Amino acid sequence: MPSPADSNAKKKSRTWLWVSLAIVVLGAGGGGWWWWQSQQAAHAAIKAAKPQRSPAQYYALEPAFVVNLVDADAVRYLQADVQLVTRDNETRAAVETHAPAIRNHLLLLFGQQSVAQLSQRSGKERLQAAALAEVRQVLKHEAAPDKVEAVIFTSLVTQ
Template identity: 60%
Template sequence: MSTEPTAKSGSKLPWIIVIVLLLALAGGGGWFWYSSRQAPPPADDAASAEAPAGTRNPAMYFPLDPAFVVNLSDVDSVRYLQADVQLMTRDMPTSEAIELHAPAIRNRLLLLFGQYSADQLTQRSAKERLQEKAREEVQALLKAEGAPSAVEAVYFTSFVTQ
């Protein structure tokens, strides 16, 4: 009788992961649909000539969907990391390179995230270091592919260890 509650509670984790992944996919699909309906900015040379010289291009965010779910390197127990990740750039060619190389970027980040234990990721400073390392991984991959690599930041929009 003691095995029944364990089996029931253990069987909830896959359902929770599936539900979270479906929600992330739905959110990503909604974002993609919404962003594709936006009118592109006019490509008028006169309008771009009027812009002040010191202004920056607007930030473009690229969500890496679905959410990352990774086994952490804890040796005493099985621990997981689930994280929603978005890359930020202000460079259109870099944005296009991110889309083109998204599978390779996801692979690099999965390998990077799996190197950490849950204890290593408890402090804010550790998460910030992980963001920096993730940005460096993405930039290195894009450079290796001969693509523009002006990724300015990696953002965690969700970060759960379990």
């Protein structure tokens, strides 16, 4: 028959077992909570550090551009619908203000092209890059914001 001392020792042993288990569970829970909080803070810091992009704003240069091309063998034309892309409100306002000067420069640029230059995608992309440079140059010359990101052709027809 077990003595009362043995019974008392088993109760103390079980009590310590439960206390130890509770400490481990609480420690793991606290550690998990701390880790989760640090991860949330890290994600918030990364999100705050990323610059937020404004939505793209498109400005259509209307009416469509129609110019004679420089081909010597025949009379050829280019018709282009052009839109400018910016994410800056001040640049958009500057584009609206200086649209006549921008159109003039683009008309001159488009009139220097030939059908052979525009027959390949690479030629059209070079024309877009040159048009973007022209637009930025006009805005810089006018001391206006020049944060135009792209010149987009929504229609480009040669004939």
